Amino acid sequence: MNRRAGTVMEEWDPFAIGSELYDKEIGKVVDQLHVLDHPSELAKKIQSIYESSFKKWIPLEQCVEISYKLIALKYEAKHII
Known part of the structure; x- marks a missing residue:
């Protein structure tokens, strides 16, 4: 799951x-994906992580979109085991 989540995040490239x-x-x-289960909580965390590092704001809607993809991977991985 970690590799797949990493790949999804790499493809995202919010700042191009x-x-x-x-x-x-x-x-x-x-x-954070291991700790959080709700897409909006993960989205807020994603927004915070990227803003802290790059001093640029990402609209929450973009973070929510990627968080849904990540949460889906997490639940898919749980059902495979």
Whole structure:
């Protein structure tokens, strides 16, 4: 699940600067994915992580969209086991 979530996050590239520049943030988001189960909570955390690192704001709607994808991966992984 971690690799798949990382891939989803790499493809997202919210600031269009290249996915290789988000390694630290992706790791933090994947860590939060293990803790949080609600898409809006995860979205707020994603927004906070990226804003803290890049000093740029991402609209919450964009974060919600990616959080739904991540939560879906999480639940898919739980059902495979």
